[in-house]
Amino acid sequence: MNVIEQETSKLIERAQQLEASDIHLHPSESRTNVWLRMQGELVPWITINQGRASKWIAHLKYKAGMDLGERRRPQHGAIQHPLPGKELHIRLSTLPSDGVERLVIRLLPQHEHHPLQKLALFPEDATRLETLLKRPHGLVLFTGPTGSGKTTTMYTLLHHLVTSKLRQVITIEDPIEQTHPLFTQMQVNEHAGLTYESGLKSALRHDPDVLMLGEIRDVNTAAMAVRAAMTGHLVLSTLHTKSAARAVERLCELGIPKSDVLDVTEAVVSQRLVSMKCPYCKDTCHLYCPSRQRLGRRGIYEISHQQDLFTRHHSDQIRRRLYKAAALGYISHAEGGADG
Ligand SMILES: [Zn+2]
Structure with a gap:
């Protein structure tokens, strides 16, 4: 596993542990804000530099079979992320905004049936x-x-x-x-x-x-x-x-x-x-x-x-x-x- 792959896995797993429903990668000038949607509300989480955010986005797009070269058009994709004892379905959605690509990662945990x-x-x-x-x-x-x-x-x-x-x-x-x-x-x-x-x-x-x-x-x-x-x-x-x-x-x-x-x-x-x-x-x-x-x-x-x-x-x-x-x-x- 390379570094970017490890980082994106950790990002997804940590968000899942916090029971977030979505992860937003929201680039602004030189930094990218990472937000979580928790219980319906967006919460600021971490901030990373632009270069790393681009690599994370590219890696996730690649895993979801999305077109890596296409950054001006919205795209959708899906990946399965294995977790101990269960699978996590993930839906990705990119949206170009003012020349930069934004990504929303929706986490859909499986087999979690509330009584x-x-x-x-x-x-x-x-x-x-x-x-x-x-x-x-x-x-x-x-x-x-x-x-x-x-x-x-x-x-x-x-x-x-x-x-x-x-x-x-x-x-x-x-x-x-x-x-x-x-x-x-x-x-x-x-x-x-x-x-x-x-x-x-x-x-x-x-x-x-x-x-x-x-x-x-x-x-x-x-x-x-x-x-x-x-x-x-x-x-x-x-x-x-x-x-x-x-x-x-x-x-x-x-x-x-x-x-x-x-x-x-x-x-x-x-x-x-x-x-x-x-x-x-x-x-x-x-x-x-x-x-x-x-x-x-x-x-x-x-x-x-x-x-x-x-x-x-x-x-x-x-x-x-x-x-x-x-x-x-x-x-x-x-x-x-x-x-x-
Ligand atoms: Zn409290």
């Missing part, structure tokens, strides 16, 4: 989520802002489902964020003709019990997901809406008759992700604080069941639960007061 009880801040939410999985068929939708942990919730629920009783779980995702040995996972690849729609069509011929769609974003996928849910499959997916009422409206906008939407939707789960308050640090938890990783982030959930969807009222349950979490001292008051 259901660690997902939710309030234990009763975990119990309610578990109950949802007992349905043999129907549509369960997850809504919330980007980065609110919808995908993690779906993975955790599917993992729980498949380890409690063997089921054929097929996922169609863009991208596959975590691989799971017991799921059949399809990566959307529009150039190769694999869309959400065609993937779902193939999945239905493959005798599935449970289907997970990364996203419902077009008319045909919506129609097929609804049909799958009506014909004996449990279908999990996400919608980019803020509330359960909006999720119903969105499916109607995608051409599904409202009666079908209300008939097939078992539940809409809305969620927000909150950082647990550190008992030692005053405001934001310090990068190297030992309790930072232990506390982590938890979900605040609002579960609207089928019968709630008929009433169409905009609930403020998430907001009330955020206040409650702040009042009990689990999260900061700033976080408890801000919805989303």
Whole structure:
């Protein structure tokens, strides 16, 4: 292993130990700032000189099979990084900015399935989520802002489902964020003709019990997901809406008759992700604080069941639960007061 290879491995492994989701190499005039995204926030980490940063970037681009000579055009690549006992999937993305290339390294740890009880801040939410999985068929939708942990919730629920009783779980995702040995996972690849729609069509011929769609974003996928849910499959997916009422409206906008939407939707789960308050640090938890990783982030959930969807009222349950979490001292008051 040469020096640059050792340094980049160490960089990735150290960031992974700190439970960062991304590493940013952000060159400015003569130095390159290295930032980490931790629990959703960018944190300054180290500073290195420009020459070394260029070598790191070149080495990582080479490993990911990206075009080394191309520095004016954005590029994407992926590498597998072996760690003791597990694999780390890494996605690379370069972006030229004012003549210099910036790199974001996304770390996607594999086979790290949180127990259901660690997902939710309030234990009763975990119990309610578990109950949802007992349905043999129907549509369960997850809504919330980007980065609110919808995908993690779906993975955790599917993992729980498949380890409690063997089921054929097929996922169609863009991208596959975590691989799971017991799921059949399809990566959307529009150039190769694999869309959400065609993937779902193939999945239905493959005798599935449970289907997970990364996203419902077009008319045909919506129609097929609804049909799958009506014909004996449990279908999990996400919608980019803020509330359960909006999720119903969105499916109607995608051409599904409202009666079908209300008939097939078992539940809409809305969620927000909150950082647990550190008992030692005053405001934001310090990068190297030992309790930072232990506390982590938890979900605040609002579960609207089928019968709630008929009433169409905009609930403020998430907001009330955020206040409650702040009042009990689990999260900061700033976080408890801000919805989303
Ligand atoms: Zn702390």
